Amino acid sequence: MTAQAFPSPFAAAVSAAAAHWRPGLVADRHSEIFAPAAEASGAGMALSLALDGLRASGLAEGRRAILWVQDRNAIRLGGRPCRAGLPAELRARLIHVAAQTPEDALFALEEGLRCRELACVIGELTGNPKALGLTASRRLSLAAERHGVPLFLIRLDARRDLSSARMRWEVHSSTSPPRRWNPAAPGTPSWRAELFRARGYRQGEWILHDDGTRLVAGPSQGAAADHGDLAAVPGDRSLAAL
Amino acid sequence: MAIWLPCLAIDRWRHSERCKAGEGADAAPLALIAETAHGPRIEAVNAAALAVGIRLGMLLADARSIHPRLAVRPADPEGDRAFLERLALWAQRWGPWSGMDAPDGLLVDVTAVAHLFGGEAAMLEEAQACMAARGLAARVAIAPTAGAAWALVHCARRRPILRSGEEALLDPLPVAGLRLAPEVLLVLRRLGLKRIGDLRGIGRDALQRRFRNRRDPAANPLIRLDQLLGLAAEPLLPVVAEEVPLAQRRLLEPIRHRELLDVVVADLAGDMARLLEGRGSGARRLELGLWRVDGDVAVRPLEFAAATRDPAHIARLFAAKLDDLDAGFGIELVRLRAPWCEALTIEQTDIETVETEGTTLAACIDRLTVRLGEAAVRRPVSHPSHIPERAQRWRPPLEVRASQEELAFNDRPLKLLDKPEEIAVLYATPDGTPQRFRWRGAVHDIVRAEGPERIAPEWWRERSTVRLRDYYRIEDDEGRRYWIWRHGLFGDGRGGDPQWFLQGLFA
Numbered sequence: 001m002t003a004q005a006f007p008s009p010f011a012a013a014v015s016a017a018a019a020h021w022r023p024g025l026v027a028d029r030h031s032e033i034f035a036p037a038a039e040a041s042g043a044g045m046a047l048s049l050a051l052d053g054l055r056a057s058g059l060a061e062g063r064r065a066i067l068w069v070q071d072r073n074a075i076r077l078g079g080r081p082c083r084a085g086l087p088a089e090l091r092a093r094l095i096h097v098a099a100q101t102p103e104d105a106l107f108a109l110e111e112g113l114r115c116r117e118l119a120c121v122i123g124e125l126t127g128n129p130k131a132l133g134l135t136a137s138r139r140l141s142l143a144a145e146r147h148g149v150p151l152f153l154i155r156l157d158a159r160r161d162l163s164s165a166r167m168r169w170e171v172h173s174s175t176s177p178p179r180r181w182n183p184a185a186p187g188t189p190s191w192r193a194e195l196f197r198a199r200g201y202r203q204g205e206w207i208l209h210d211d212g213t214r215l216v217a218g219p220s221q222g223a224a225a226d227h228g229d230l231a232a233v234p235g236d237r238s239l240a241a242l
Numbered sequence: 243m244a245i246w247l248p249c250l251a252i253d254r255w256r257h258s259e260r261c262k263a264g265e266g267a268d269a270a271p272l273a274l275i276a277e278t279a280h281g282p283r284i285e286a287v288n289a290a291a292l293a294v295g296i297r298l299g300m301l302l303a304d305a306r307s308i309h310p311r312l313a314v315r316p317a318d319p320e321g322d323r324a325f326l327e328r329l330a331l332w333a334q335r336w337g338p339w340s341g342m343d344a345p346d347g348l349l350v351d352v353t354a355v356a357h358l359f360g361g362e363a364a365m366l367e368e369a370q371a372c373m374a375a376r377g378l379a380a381r382v383a384i385a386p387t388a389g390a391a392w393a394l395v396h397c398a399r400r401r402p403i404l405r406s407g408e409e410a411l412l413d414p415l416p417v418a419g420l421r422l423a424p425e426v427l428l429v430l431r432r433l434g435l436k437r438i439g440d441l442r443g444i445g446r447d448a449l450q451r452r453f454r455n456r457r458d459p460a461a462n463p464l465i466r467l468d469q470l471l472g473l474a475a476e477p478l479l480p481v482v483a484e485e486v487p488l489a490q491r492r493l494l495e496p497i498r499h500r501e502l503l504d505v506v507v508a509d510l511a512g513d514m515a516r517l518l519e520g521r522g523s524g525a526r527r528l529e530l531g532l533w534r535v536d537g538d539v540a541v542r543p544l545e546f547a548a549a550t551r552d553p554a555h556i557a558r559l560f561a562a563k564l565d566d567l568d569a570g571f572g573i574e575l576v577r578l579r580a581p582w583c584e585a586l587t588i589e590q591t592d593i594e595t596v597e598t599e600g601t602t603l604a605a606c607i608d609r610l611t612v613r614l615g616e617a618a619v620r621r622p623v624s625h626p627s628h629i630p631e632r633a634q635r636w637r638p639p640l641e642v643r644a645s646q647e648e649l650a651f652n653d654r655p656l657k658l659l660d661k662p663e664e665i666a667v668l669y670a671t672p673d674g675t676p677q678r679f680r681w682r683g684a685v686h687d688i689v690r691a692e693g694p695e696r697i698a699p700e701w702w703r704e705r706s707t708v709r710l711r712d713y714y715r716i717e718d719d720e721g722r723r724y725w726i727w728r729h730g731l732f733g734d735g736r737g738g739d740p741q742w743f744l745q746g747l748f749a
Contacts, residue, residue, distance in 0.1 A: 040656045044749020046654075065603060065639075075660065078747060083622040084654035086632070095639045097610060098618045111609050116600030131266045147600045162427045173721035175689075185692035185716035189749035203256065 021167075021201040023208075023215035028166035028199070029144035030129070030151050037077040037126060037156035041173045041191050045208065046152040050120045051087055052215040053150055060089050064119035067112040069097040071105040073126035074156055087210070092118070098176045102129035106136055113143040113151055123153045128161050138164040168197040174207050192220055243336060245369065246330075246381045251286035251322055253378045255315060262377075264289065271309055274317040275302055285317040307400035309475060320346045330481040336369060341478045346409070347395070349388050356384075362403050389470035390477060393419030393438070410470055413439030420466040421459075430463065441467055487521065487580040489513035496535050496572025500564070503573065503692035507560050510578040511553035517580075524549030524586030530560055530704040532567070540567060547586040547611065547640045548604035555605050562612050607639050628697050630658060630745065652695055653715060655746030662743040665726065672732040676714060679726065681744050686718040694728070709736045715748065723748035 031049065035042025054060040067083055075098060083091055097112075099105035102125055112121040121144075125132060142162045144151045153165065160168070171194075176187035190209035195201065205220040247253065251274050259267050271291035275282040277531055282302040293307045301600070305312055323344065330348050333340045336359070338352040347593070359365035366382050373380035383394035385404040393412060395417035403412060404520070412419075415438050417430050433452075435441055441463055442448065449464045456462040459469065459476075466509030468474035489510045497503055518524055526549055530542045534651060542563045601609075610619045620636035623643060627633050637643070668678040675691045693714035717723045725746030 020697055034384065038684070040747035040749050041722075044656055047749070079657040079659035081659040082656060082746065083624055085656040085658075085748070095607075095619065095621050096636070097614065098620075099614060100618075104614055108610055109612060111601075111606050114600050115603055115606035117603040118606070149600075173723065175721040176717060176723070182692065184690055186690050186715055186723050186748070189723060190721070192721075203527070 011220065018198075018200055018202045021195055021204060023052050023217050024056055025052055026144050028150075029148070030141040030153070030157060030165045031167040031169065032153045032163055032165035033169045033171055034155045034158055034160065035171045036072070039173050040078060041093065041171050041189075042154040043078070043081070043122075043124065044189050045169065045171045045191050045193060046122050047087060047090065048208065048210040048215050050122065050150065050152055051078045051089065051210065054089075054119055055214065059119055062119065063097050064117060065093045066090055067095050067097065067108075067115075068118050068122045068124070069099060069105050069108045069112065070124045071099050071102050071126060071129075074124040074154075077126060077156065077194065078124070102131045106131055106140070106229060109140060109153070112144050114147055115141065115149070116147060118149050120150045120152065123151065124156060125153065126156045126158070128155075130156050136163045137162070150224065165197075166199050167195065167201070170194040170196055177209070190194065194220075200201065243350045243352045243365070243369070243374070243382060243384045244388065245333065245350070246395040247326075247346045247348075247373075247378055248285065248381065249288075249379050250346045251317060252288050252328070252547065253316070254322060254325060255286075257289075257377055267313075270313055271296060271301070272313040272315065273305060275314050276317045276319070281400065281573070282314070285319075291409070292540050322346075325637065327481060331483050334483075336365065339480050341480050343392070347392070348446070349391070352384065366402055369624070376748040387470060387472045388476055389421065389466065390472075392421060393470060413437060413442065417441065417463070420463055422463060422466060423458075423460045426453075426456075426461050426463065438467070438470070485513060487517045487523075487525075487575065489517060490575065492575050493573065496570045496574045498572045503564065503567075503569075503576075504561060506576050507564070507578075508553065508557040510576060511556040511560075514556065514580060515551045515553045518551040518583065518586070519588060522585060522588060523583040524551045525556075525580040525582070526584050527580070527582035528556065528560075529579045529581060530563075531575075531577040531579070532573050533577075534569070535571040535574050538570065542567075544612070545582075545616075546604065547607035547638070550604065550608075551584040551586060555608070559608055559612050574623035604640060622700070627700065629700060630654070630697075631662075653748075655723075656749040657747045659745055659747075661669060662727075662745040665724070665742050667728075667742040667745045670729075673712070673728075676726065676728075676742070679742065679744075680726075686720075686722065687715045687725075689719050690717045691715070697727075707736050709734065709740075 017109070033042050033046050042108055050066065051060060068156045070080070081094060081096060083094070086094060097108045099108055105123060109121055111121045112118055140151055140153070172192045174190045174192040176190050179185050188209050188211065189208055192205070193208050194205045195203055197203070206217040207220050208215060208217050210216070255274060256263065256268055261268050268288055269290060271294050272288045273284045273291055273296060274286040276285045280301065284296065284298060284300045284302060284305055287298065291309070291312060296305045296312065302314065315726055326342055326344065326346070326348070330342050331655050333348050333350050337350040337352040337355050341349045343349050356362040356365050357366055362384050366384060368384045370380060381395050381622050382623055383389035383402040383404070385394055386406045390404055390409070390412060393415050396404060397415045401411065417435060417438060420437060422430070426586060445464045453462045453464060459465040465474060469476045473482060486676065491510060493506070493525065497506070512527070514528070528544045530544070532540045534540070542560065544559055544563060568608050586626070607619060619639055621639045622634045623637050625635045663681065666680045667676045669676040675693065676688050678685065678687050691714050694712035697711045697713060699708040699710060711727040711729060713725060713727045715723065715725055724744055725748065726742060726744045728740045728742055730740040732740065
């Protein structure tokens with residue numbers, strides 16, 4: 001359901017007016033992240049986007065809890081969060097919910113979105129469960145927007161089905177930048193992220209990583225660079241610096 | 243005043259059988275037994291069994307050889323203790339303060355009280371009569387200290403009243419009246435000290451030298467002697483009745499329909515909220531009891547993550563608990579109790595703040611736990627261990643615990659698998675870095691690796707055959723990052739060739 005699927009003059013006008021996404025913006029309330037279950041790129045990307053949004057709204061240093069809901073298959077395939085591996089700001093703030101079924105997970109997500117004391121809600125669902133139709137997705141969007149709690153829903157091994165999410169990402173792991181002191185070691189986690197549907201933003205593909213203080217977006221070498229009126233080659237600077 | 247119930251267990255059993263002493267089921271020899279590692283052991287016997295020669299502490303097999311037709315019932319120590327607790331509260335009719343002397347005694351403080359009952363002798367008579375009316379065999383005694391009263395009630399043949407200044411009268415009592423542990427009594431008997439007077443005769447310094455490193459009063463006769471004579475303070479734990487907030491509705495017509503029951507529960511929640519507000523507390527646990535017309539009782543407990551007295555929240559959570567309720571011919575009495583309360587100050591709402599939408603965190607946790615269960619909603623906390631799966635534990639989400647900053651020596655993965663999965667790895671033996679591995683049917687070529695990080699087994703906890711782990715952080719050709727470990731070394735004598743496991747996924 002991209003804007004290019006409707007080549008009408010109106011859609012073209014919307015597309016031309018749409019801004020480019022860049023890190024550091026206050027995130028939309030409901031984002032979906034499609035990721036393979038055999039890697040933790042979805043969870044890492046969701047945490048980075050959440051942290052990016054919290055930093056933009058000045059809540060990163062607060063003590064408000066974050067809720068992480070997983071269904072049983074997500075726990076079986078990808079494991080549970082490890083406290084020592086979480087970003088330092090979120091380590092003491094995590095509340096984990098292990099739901100048995102997708103229905104229970106959706107219930108927990110909605111209850112979390114209604115809670116005014118949560119900083120954000122992260123959900124992890126496997127596949128395309130019947131319970132997560134357009135109606136359920138719309139309920140989540142409305143709850144998130146009404147109560148102002150951002151939701152990052154990670155869809156493991158899922159098809160791109162109908163959804164009312166405001167931003168939809170497809171994420172894969174990407175080769176990490178070499179470490180300064182040990183080039184043979186894996187470096188900072190980075191992801192190849194494709195924004196394939198967004199309200200108010202153009203589509204695009206980036207290589208993202210979190211350098212500990214902010215989310216950094218670099219160009220993706222595979223994608224046809226569509227940077228509009230920006231400089232064609234940002235070099236090794238991030239798009240945020242432009 | 244000390245009260246001793248020498249055959250509390252048998253008296254309770256007789257009460258449950260509704261028979262008097264020596265009649266009915268009590269006429270035949272009977273024993274109460276407890277299961278032990280060596281077989282059933284006799285905990286209490288009735289008078290008929292005592293007469294045929296059956297004693298406490300015998301094994302049931304030995305008792306059966308003495309009297310083959312011995313009847314047995316299981317003993318109920320928890321029930322006895324609960325009964326004793328209720329009895330301690332009841333015994334506050336003789337004094338403002340009472341304590342339990344487990345397993346079968348009570349202590350009541352009757353200082354300056356006796357004249358209300360017509361003197362100490364009259365008071366003892368009344369206590370004896372009250373206990374007899376309840377069907378309890380009891381011995382009572384009054385003395386200036388708890389220790390002296392205990393000695394009198396357990397060991398003295400006559401003389402239930404001891405006045406201050408008459409401590410010399412305790413001298414002929416056996417040393418068992420000092421509330422000492424059996425092994426200390428054995429030591430004293432071997433030393434030839436059989437009576438309390440013998441202890442007072444040999445001088446304090448000798449006793450002090452013999453028992454100098456015994457701090458426990460039950461193991462040190464000198465401390466017990468001082469407590470007996472009132473020279474050392476003896477703090478006792480009183481039994482205090484605590485009133486449980488309770489709201490109930492007796493219904494004119496038994497209700498059979500859910501909508502009406504919801505209304506009743508909402509009313510009760512409102513009543514409970516008013517009660518709790520008056521006490522300045524909030525409920526952590528609530529119990530909703532539903533009495534049916536046919537006498538059946540259904541109890542629905544509910545626990546909260548934080549103290550609350552919000553009627554709408556309470557009613558909403560109970561609504562989820564009442565879905566599987568069978569009303570039968572109707573419910574005629576609904577009762578709400580709050581057995582666990584915590585202080586919750588009364589909050590004044592600020593007129594200037596706008597009514598914020600959404601729920602509080604505690605309410606959100608409550609809703610989640612009611613539907614998903616206690617174990618589903620938890621928070622990871624760090625635990626002192628090097629083994630990764632032991633280095634974190636899961637605790638209730640709102641529990642406040644002091645925690646230490648963790649040591650950030652090495653990177654840990656974002657997610658840990660519940661059960662590490664075995665993988666097939668190609669590597670340069672004996673201990674080279676891994677080159678390629680197969681996991682869940684897919685082959686991954688390892689491009690970059692860091693390690694090993696060696697984590698040795700916790701020898702103080704595990705057996706000596708547990709193997710060490712060499713952890714590697716790896717990245718494959720598509721950029722996927724994992725945490726894998728080699729289990730053991732070649733030739734470490736703790737098993738065959740090393741296996742490999744995948745435990746964690748980096749972001």
